[in-house]
Amino acid sequence: MKKYIQLHPSDNVLIVIDTIKEGEYIEIDETEIYIKQSVPVGHKIAACTIKPEESIIKYGVPIGLATQPINKGDYVHIHNVKSAYIPTYTLQTTFIETPKTLKK
Amino acid sequence: MTWKGYLRQDGRKGIRNYILVVYLVECAHHVARLIAQKFPGEQVQLIGFSGCYPNEHADRVMNALCTHPNTGAVLLISLGCESFKRNVLHENILTSGRPCHTLVIQQQGGTKKTIDAGSEWVSKTLLQLEKIPGTDMTVADLTVGTVCGGSDATSGITANPAVGKVFNRLVENKAIAIFEETGEMIGLEEIISKRGVTPELGMELKKSVQKADWYYTQMGHGSFAPGNADGGLTTIEEKSMGAYCKGGDAPISGLIKPGDIPQKPGLYVMDVVPDGAPKYGFPNINDNAEIVEMIASGSHIILFTTGRGSVVGSAISPVIKICANPQTYQHMQDDMDINAGRILSGLATIDEVSKEIFELIEKVASGTPSCSEALGHQEFVLTYKTFTPTGPSCLPGQ
Structure with missing residues (x-):
């Protein structure tokens, strides 16, 4: 059984559907890749090499930015990805009109 | 694939053909439920709005549901003193080409009389619904x-x-x-x-x-x-x-x-x-x-x-x-x-x-x-x- 699925053809991450264990070899695009770190079900591995600041693509859209070089088959998670969404996005920075000024 | 649906006056087509029994305030809920329960397994469903005070959103949604393509006919159950605009709703349903009847519990004379009158209307209307012509749907x-x-x-x-x-x-x-x-x-x-x-x-x-x-x-x-x-x-x-x-x-x-x-x-x-x-x-x-x-x-x-x-x-x-x-x-x-x-x-x-x-x-x-x-x-x-x-x-x- 295949250990991962790709949700969208343009994705650069693959979703693990059967736990991948450290030291295991898995095949990605006909290449055997050595797995350095166990990856649980539902988590992501890189489908190709991803450079720092490059977008992580899942569902065919960017879901964040790489913070360090990621090799094909590497575990992709909070240790090597950051959100591209304004991290300081709070109530103070909200740019919608406040309800008082909303047109009735 | 093509299948048969129900053609409504506004041109929309339904995939079901229900009679809705609608309570217009929680106080009419029990009466409406007992009417609907008299027709188990048939195309009679119960919906309603519990609030006594008016709300434009609830009004709008209720009007949309009562004229939904899956709705064939509507029985409105009102207590009588709630503020839901039942006459407007009733008119809108009739204008949409659907059979509609309103029963006001306070005018009918209470629970039993309303249930009897409501059940009679639903029985009669079920026969009417069978006559709605089928239409091809995709x-x-x-x-x-x-x-x-x-x-x-x-x-x-x-x-x-x-x-x-x-x-x-x-x-x-x-x-x-x-x-x-x-x-x-x-x-x-x-x-x-x-x-x-x-x-x-x-x-x-x-x-x-x-x-x-x-x-x-x-x-x-x-x-x-x-x-x-x-x-x-x-x-x-x-x-x-x-x-x-x-x-x-x-x-x-x-x-x-x-x-x-x-x-x-x-x-x-x-x-x-x-x-x-x-x-x-x-x-x-x-x-x-x-x-x-x-x-x-x-x-x-x-x-x-x-x-x-x-x-x-x-x-x-x-x-x-x-x-x-x-x-x-x-x-x-x-x-x-x-x-x-x-x-x-x-x-x-x-x-x-x-x-x-x-x-x-x-x-x-x-x-x-x-x-x-x-x-x-x-x-x-x-x-x-x-x-x-x-x-x-x-x-x-x-």
Whole structure:
């Protein structure tokens, strides 16, 4: 059984559907890749090499930015990805009109 | 595929032909329920609004439901002193070409007399409904909505992407497809705004997500919890995409509010978050509140994705349940129409499951009951809410 699925053809991450264990070899695009770190079900591995600041693509859209070089088959998670969404996005920075000024 | 539906005066076509017994205040609920219960297994359903004080949103949704293509006739049950505008509703239903009758409990002389009069009217009207001519229907005549409930880590990788592909195919086939939950689009404002068919609509879509973010923050809701990362979600964008991908990737034709009925085929986002300061609590108190709003905007069928295992159905329109988690499916099979968990077990691809869902939509539309229908689920809830009217830039060309 295949250990991962790709949700969208343009994705650069693959979703693990059967736990991948450290030291295991898995095949990605006909290449055997050595797995350095166990990856649980539902988590992501890189489908190709991803450079720092490059977008992580899942569902065919960017879901964040790489913070360090990621090799094909590497575990992709909070240790090597950051959100591209304004991290300081709070109530103070909200740019919608406040309800008082909303047109009735 | 072509099947027989019910042609209504406004040109819309129904896949069911129900008599609705409608209570217009909680005080009329019991009487309405007893009338509906006299017709078990028949096409009689119970819906209503509990509030005694007026609410424009409830009025609008109730009018939309009573003139929904799946509705054939309506019996209104009023106590008499509640403020629901029953005469306007009654007139609107008659004008739509449907049989309608109003019984006021205080005028009838109490519980028993109202039940007797109501049951008599329903019996008579059931015979009338049989005479409604059948009409050919295809997917192009359908409006399909989608919601998720009881989600878990599997929802965003199996059931939701599969529904997204179904939505793409519905739009290709000239159906109307509606998805919602702008609160789950936080972090995706830029992506969603680019999908609007006009820049003005794009801006409205972006504003609706910002409104949701603001509203949920007011209600004390965070967006990204530490538990999300344990489930494999890395960023808020990724979490939101898990829900958002139900809508597929077609261009977005409009942004509607509950009760707005799209006039053109295409993909629509429904904004369920009230306008103005939070007044009546959470935007939607449960999944059925969302389902009802989708139906009020014309949905014939609801695609409901669940990971943990929801059992709900709905009055008026069939709910098709798509189970994301293979274990939940094994455990609750009777309630689940589709096992999208097979994607996780490696037994099916997302494309295969989406094809199965599409075929089931046609089957249910042609009369086969969905699991929740067969089990008798007819959940219904309608609450107080406040909306400002939808602006012209939200529905370009309509």
